[in-house]
Amino acid sequence: MLKALRKIASIGLISEPAPAPDELLRVRHALDATVAAVLGRALCIRHVDAGSCNGCELEIQALGNPYYNLEGHNIRFVASPRHADLLLVTGPVVRNMEMALRRVYAATPDPKLVVAVGDCGCTGGMLGECPAALGRVANVIPVDVAVPGCPPSPARILQAILTAIQG
Amino acid sequence: MPLRRWWDRAEPLAGAPQVRGLGVRPEEWLQVAQDVAASGGVLLALWASCTAASGGSAGERAIYAAYLTDRGVLVAELVLPVDAAHLYPGLESIFPAAARMQRAARDLFGARSSDPDARPWLDHDRPYEFVRVDGEGVHEIAVGPVHAGIIEPGHFRFSVVGEKVLKLEERFGYAHKGLEQRFTELPILQGHRLAARVSGDSAVAYAWAYCQALEGMTGCALPPRAAWLRAVCLELERLANHLGDLGALGNDAGFAFGLTQFSRLKEDLLRATAAAFGQRYLFDVLVPGGVAVDLSAGGACALADAVWAVCAETVELRRIYDEHEGVRDRFTGTGRLAPQLAARLGVLGLAGRASGQARDVRVDLPVPPYTEVRIAKVVQHGGDVAARVAVRFEEVQESGRMLIGLLARLPGGAHAAAVGVPPDGALGVGLIEGWRGPVLVALQAGPLGAIRRCHPHDPSWQNWPALEHAIMDNIVADFPLINKSFNLAYSGVDL
Numbered sequence: 001m002l003k004a005l006r007k008i009a010s011i012g013l014i015s016e017p018a019p020a021p022d023e024l025l026r027v028r029h030a031l032d033a034t035v036a037a038v039l040g041r042a043l044c045i046r047h048v049d050a051g052s053c054n055g056c057e058l059e060i061q062a063l064g065n066p067y068y069n070l071e072g073h074n075i076r077f078v079a080s081p082r083h084a085d086l087l088l089v090t091g092p093v094v095r096n097m098e099m100a101l102r103r104v105y106a107a108t109p110d111p112k113l114v115v116a117v118g119d120c121g122c123t124g125g126m127l128g129e130c131p132a133a134l135g136r137v138a139n140v141i142p143v144d145v146a147v148p149g150c151p152p153s154p155a156r157i158l159q160a161i162l163t164a165i166q167g
Numbered sequence: 168m169p170l171r172r173w174w175d176r177a178e179p180l181a182g183a184p185q186v187r188g189l190g191v192r193p194e195e196w197l198q199v200a201q202d203v204a205a206s207g208g209v210l211l212a213l214w215a216s217c218t219a220a221s222g223g224s225a226g227e228r229a230i231y232a233a234y235l236t237d238r239g240v241l242v243a244e245l246v247l248p249v250d251a252a253h254l255y256p257g258l259e260s261i262f263p264a265a266a267r268m269q270r271a272a273r274d275l276f277g278a279r280s281s282d283p284d285a286r287p288w289l290d291h292d293r294p295y296e297f298v299r300v301d302g303e304g305v306h307e308i309a310v311g312p313v314h315a316g317i318i319e320p321g322h323f324r325f326s327v328v329g330e331k332v333l334k335l336e337e338r339f340g341y342a343h344k345g346l347e348q349r350f351t352e353l354p355i356l357q358g359h360r361l362a363a364r365v366s367g368d369s370a371v372a373y374a375w376a377y378c379q380a381l382e383g384m385t386g387c388a389l390p391p392r393a394a395w396l397r398a399v400c401l402e403l404e405r406l407a408n409h410l411g412d413l414g415a416l417g418n419d420a421g422f423a424f425g426l427t428q429f430s431r432l433k434e435d436l437l438r439a440t441a442a443a444f445g446q447r448y449l450f451d452v453l454v455p456g457g458v459a460v461d462l463s464a465g466g467a468c469a470l471a472d473a474v475w476a477v478c479a480e481t482v483e484l485r486r487i488y489d490e491h492e493g494v495r496d497r498f499t500g501t502g503r504l505a506p507q508l509a510a511r512l513g514v515l516g517l518a519g520r521a522s523g524q525a526r527d528v529r530v531d532l533p534v535p536p537y538t539e540v541r542i543a544k545v546v547q548h549g550g551d552v553a554a555r556v557a558v559r560f561e562e563v564q565e566s567g568r569m570l571i572g573l574l575a576r577l578p579g580g581a582h583a584a585a586v587g588v589p590p591d592g593a594l595g596v597g598l599i600e601g602w603r604g605p606v607l608v609a610l611q612a613g614p615l616g617a618i619r620r621c622h623p624h625d626p627s628w629q630n631w632p633a634l635e636h637a638i639m640d641n642i643v644a645d646f647p648l649i650n651k652s653f654n655l656a657y658s659g660v661d662l
Contacts (some may be wrong), residue, residue, distance in 0.1 A: 003487050004424050014431070047317045051342045053658045054319050055367025055448060061317050061411070062437070063428035079315035094344045096291045096661075097320055100312050126361055132345030150450060151367070 015033040015069035019155050025145050027116075027138065042074040043165055046084035048110065049053045050101045051133060052091030052141075055151040056118040060088065062154040075161065081107040086164060088157075092120040092133045093140045113164045116146040117157060125150070168593030170206040174238050181383030182610075183376075183598035185239025193255065197244045200261045207480070208236035209526070210262035211598070212607045212624035215272035228278050232265075233596065233607060233624075238530060240598060243608070247278055257282030257301075264513050264629040271662075275347065275484050289661065300326035300334050308643065316647075317381040319657035323646075330642040333371040335531065335635045342661035350621035351613070355589065356455055358618055362608060363450045365623045366659030371397070371404040372601025373623055374453035376608035379534070380595030382454050384529050384612060385587045391578040393457030394535045399573050400449045402456070402566040403440050404526060405602040407433055407448075409559040409566075410477070412654050416556055417488065419648040420497035428484055432477050439473030456543055457583030471574040478567035485560050499554035502637040505550050514633045515626040516604015518653050521558045522550035528600035540576075542569050550637075555652040588616040603627065603656065625659035627632040 047060060063070040070076065078084050081104045093101055103115070115139050116137035119125040124135030147160035177187035191199055200210075211233040228247045233240055247255055257280035258265035269280040270288035279285070287293040305328055312320035320341035326334040339355075347366060350358055362377035363370040375397055382389060386559030410433040416424020437447040443466045444452050452460050462470070488494050504514065505525030514524055527544045529537045545561040547554035589595070589612040597608040613619035634653050638646055 003483075003490070007428065007483070007487070008424070011428075011431070047343070048313055049319050051344050052319070052658070052659075053364040053367040055364065055370070055450065057317055057319065057410075058368060058448065062430070062434060064426075065434045067431070067434050067507075068425055072525075077317060091342070092344060096341045096343050097312065100320070100341070104313055125344075126364060127344055127349055127483060130349065132343055132348070141465045150364075151448065153447065 014066050015072055016067055018073055018162060019159040021166045022159050023163065025147050025160050027143050027146050027161050032125050041084055043161070044078045045086045045088050045161070046078055046081045046092060046100055046104065047088045048090070048104050050089055050091040050097045050137065051094030052118065052120060056090040058123070059151045059154050060090070060117065062156060068154045068158060070158070073158075082109065084108050084112070086113040086115060086118055086161065087162070088115050089137045089141075090117045090121050091139055092124045092127045092135055094133045095118060098140060101140055113144045114141055115160050115164050117160070118144045118152060119148050119150045122146040122148045129151060169202040170208070170236060170238070173202060174236070174241060174530065176291070177241060180242060180594060180596050182380040182595040183240060183383075183582060184534060186242065186596045186598070187239065188242045188244060188594065191245050191247070193245065196243065196439070197256045197258070197261070199241070199243045200234075200258050203234040203236055203241065204261050206236060207644065208234045210258065210264055210629070211235045211240065211605060212609070212622065212628070213258070213265050213268035213272065214609065214622040214624070215276035215278040216274065216620045216622075228276055230257065230272060230278050230454040231609065233609070235324065235526070240596065242596060251277060254281040256280070257400050259284075262462070262513055263511070264632060268628055279409065289343045291340055295338065297324050297336050297338070298334070303330075304328050305333065321657050324645070325643060328641055332641055332643055332646070334637050335638045336634060337631055339631070339657060342658045344661070345622070346662045350618050353618060354616050355610075355612055355618045356586065357614060358610070358621060359453060359455060360451060362623055363453070365662070366625055366656040367448065367450070368408055369404065369601040369603060369606060369625070369656070370448055370450045371400045371453060372599045373608065375401060376597030376606050377597040377610065377621075377623070378453055378455050379597035379599065380608050381612040382586060382591065384589035384593040384595040384610070387456055387526040387584055387586045389535075390457055390581045390584050391535065392580045392582050393584070395573055395577050396458045396462060396582060397453055398536050399462070400444070400452055401569060401601070402570045402573070403436070404449060405566050406474070406563060406570070407436050408484065408602040409563050410436065410481070412651065413481075413484075413556065413559055413563075415651050416552070416648065417494060419651050420494045422488075422491060422494050425484070425488065425494070428480075432480055436473060436477050439470055443470040443658050453606040454583065457581070459583070460584040462577070467574045467577060468517070469611075471571050472575075474567050474570045481560065481563050488556070495553075497645075497648060498556055499551060501552040501645050502635040502641055502652060503549070504633055506548055507634060509550065509633065512636070513629050513631045515629045516600070517558055517562070517602065518555060518630045519604065520545060521547045521554040523548040526605075528598055528605045532598065532656070533588055536573060540569060540572050552648060552652040591615075592619070601626075603654070604630070625656045627655035629661045630655050631660065640650070
């Protein structure tokens with residue numbers, strides 16, 4: 001136990017400041033300014049992999065490391081869409097996940113936000129639209145902010161989330 | 168040695184070292200499998216293909232099985248009759264892992280095996296029935312496809328009594344996106360980009376296996392510097408994934424300190440990787456003929472320093488894990504996959520090595536630079552979560568040692584060579600030991616630089632069924648820990 005405590009003390013605080021929101025990532029403006037003010041910056045996110053290669057998942061997971069310190073920004077991932085304010089959706093939406101994604105969206109209480117992550121989420125990526133895949137996330141559910149990249153860096157994803165909750 | 172007669176009859180194939188192809192008659196299909204099993208070999212991959220050349224008669228299909236034997240890789244090819252109702256002999260009784268591969272081959276190509284489980288696998292339009300467990304007090308817990316954490320989509324059906332798991336049945340295919348079809352629409356010199364995106368956490372392993380197959384077919388000699396830089400990328404990928412897993416495993420055992428520390432180390436390594444190669448995950452560094460990015464002398468030094476620091480801290484953290492009673496208690500004896508069962512199931516890669524299956528393509532069928540800079544096989548026999556953790560800890564040190572050696576002695580010269588277009592119909596097989604295990608890419612060229620067929624194969628095909636065994640008699644609450652200790656691919660097998 002002492003060794004662990006010594007380690008914690010020796011590393012100290014390494015969290016970096018959050019990036020500023022980037023309006024260029026915004027697809028639509030659905031959030032009322034009053035709602036945004038009420039919501040503040042305490043945000044619950046539900047992640048949905050709708051068919052990604054797992055590259056974006058690696059960078060979303062990295063948001064939890066001490067450098068990006070997502071929870072330090074009062075943002076956390078939750079285990080049910082019923083608890084979520086925002087859906088973080090990756091992948092080209094594949095046919096076998098279409099119904100699951102629609103159900104998650106329906107189960108998320110209003111007002112809700114959707115951030116599409118990665119080239120596949122934004123445009124369908126290398127796969128595009130094909131018999132097995134429906135392409136970009138916006139083809140299936142309304143998207144508020146879309147962040148490209150293959151995969152986008154954790155800082156970019158954080159920037160997209162912060163853009164979404166800015167009314 | 169009955170295997171020898173097949174090996175001697177087979178013709179060398181392009182790509183990985185010691186790969187041979189063998190066309191077999193229907194009555195020989197099972198004999199080959201039996202002889203491979205008798206000699207201690209395992210099934211590496213099974214896939215189907217349309218054999219008809221473009222413009223030829225539709226519906227001509229073939230089924231392929233790649234075996235890893237002590238002589239090398241033997242790829243058996245069985246051409247199927249055009250008759251759609253034809254059943255080819257199934258391999259499930261010899262290699263249990265073949266079952267899902269055969270079901271997938273049926274979904275994608277209509278080739279049907281004689282094995283009893285005819286339920287669909289990737290095709291979610293046909294009805295699917297789970298195996299029910301009956302008895303007093305038995306109930307089911309259904310989880311997924313959307314999970315509580317940040318992971319890929321899949322469905323787990325537990326049959327439990329109280330807290331104890333009697334049976335787990337996995338249902339996948341949720342991430343099926345028609346990857347193999349997409350390959351056939353790409354120029355063969357561009358396919359490596361899609362290969363890197365079969366399973367993003369193994370981008371280097373897939374891209375290398377793809378390039379190896381392609382370079383073999385075109386007779387391209389990989390410049391030494393390119394091979395060394397590829398190995399640097401492959402070991403960086405292994406290191407990053409192992410660090411991530413070690414943190415997540417600590418967290419799943421209730422030790423959040425582990426996640427914090429290892430996710431910090433992983434981020435340090437990813438940043439050093441990005442400084443050296445311009446990318447955190449190396450999706451587009453490997454290209455046919457070599458690597459797209461050369462490493463400067465300063466870049467190599469900085470990268471070696473970062474690797475050294477990460478490895479040194481991992482030694483320190485391992486001591487903390489080992490001395491933590493709670494962590495030790497959760498790891499030891501949990502999710503045990505006995506070596507005998509692992510052998511029967513043909514478990515590959517990291518999970519196999521944690522259950523006494525001493526296979527590592529980097530050692531058994533090495534390509535440069537693994538022929539010069541040797542890497543030690545890490546093997547454990549416990550088969551539990553603790554053993555899979557131990558393999559990761561030791562492989563971090565082994566990969567770190569190798570990386571520092573590679574970076575210190577990088578050969579000079581070109582980092583890429585020109586690659587031509589392979590002749591129509593040429594077949595190549597790439598085989599690279601990714602961080603999970605051996606990644607195989609079977610690539611067949613089409614006319615004028617097209618791809619006729621590409622099958623990327625993840626070791627998770629073999630290892631997912633083993634998880635169904637490892638969870639038995641454990642409690643539901645230990646499933647996340649056991650699952651994470653295997654950390655298998657979803658996208659990689661859903662294709």
